[in-house]
Amino acid sequence: MPIRAILTDIEGTTSSVSFVYDVLFPYARQHLPAYLRAHADEPEVAAQLAAVRREAGEPEAELERVIAILLAWMDADRKVTPLKALQGMVWREGYRAGEIRGHVYPDAVTALHAWKQQGLGLYVYSSGSVQAQRLIFGCSDAGDLTPLFSGYFDTEVGHKRDPAAYRRILGEIGHGPDEVLFLSDVVEELDAAREAGLQTCGLAREGGELSGHRTVSGFEAIGLDAGQGSPSADHQAR
Structure with missing residues (x-):
């Protein structure tokens, strides 16, 4: 079946792991406390702070306690949706x-x-928020790449090692699983996508x-035949 859509990961796939860990994460850790203290009452931020309290099981936590929870989650590289949303802000x-x-x-x-x-x-x-995804491609060192994309998905649809998340994405984009090629640098994510029926690379x-x-x-070795959207024979699974 010809490939009609590409679903791609970011970290380690389109973008370097070092950029995420050496630039983005330290920037968020440095600036998050002051940002939250300045913007905690804004509806967009307040909704995510409430989600942090629910996730942590501390519904009455004061702002400084919430900041401490978020910093601990960042240090542990937790894939928690409100953390990702606040990092994106x-x-x-x-x-x-x-x-x-x-x-x-x-x-x-290319x-x-x-x-x-x-x-x-x-x-x-x-696993980064949709907002963070739009930023990395919209403010990239290659210019604004967002016009290339038809949609973005984050952990709101589920975790990347869960086949159900890929089935939800298929429902959103309207393609059959064998028409979609998923790209990632993580075996467990590729396994989950394949279990959902997607092609993988x-x-x-x-x-x-x-x-x-x-x-x-x-990417130059992925080998989709021009105009056909199907993997070339030289790059089939070994």
């Missing part, structure tokens, strides 16, 4: 101030443009294999 300030530029690999930029020209639907699925930018899945080192 902080990053939005950094992007707007010109203090952050989103990193996207040049080979990913492939995304080519696939868009071929008429493929392009979608993002990341692993990105191992430092080399190696993502066990059980077709694995390439960059």
Whole structure:
């Protein structure tokens, strides 16, 4: 079945892990406390603070306690939806101030443009919030890439190692599972997508294999035949 849509991860796939861990996370950790103290009463922020209290089981927690919880979650790299939403708000300030530029690999930029020209639907699925996804592509070092994408998904649809999340995404984008190719650098995510029926391709930018899945080192090797949207024979699963 020809590929009609691409669903891609960000960290380690379109963008470097070091950008996320060495730039984005430290920026959020440094600026989150002051941001929350300044904006805690705004509805957008207050809703996420309430979600943190529910998730932590501390409904009466004062703001400083909530900040401590969030910093602990950041240190543990917890994939918690309100944390991701609040990080996205902080990053939005950094992007707007010109203090952050989103990193996207040049080979990913080239492939995304080519696939868009071929008429493929392009979608993002990341544990980072939809807002953070739009920022990394909208304020990227390659310019505004958001016009390339037809939709964004985060942990609101479920966790990336849960096949049910991919089924929900399929319901949203309106393609059959065998028409969608999922790209990621994490075996467990690829496994979950395959269990949901999607085609998969692993990105191992430092080399190696993502066990059980077709694995390439960059977007130029994914091998979708021009105009057909189907994986080329040279890159089928080993």
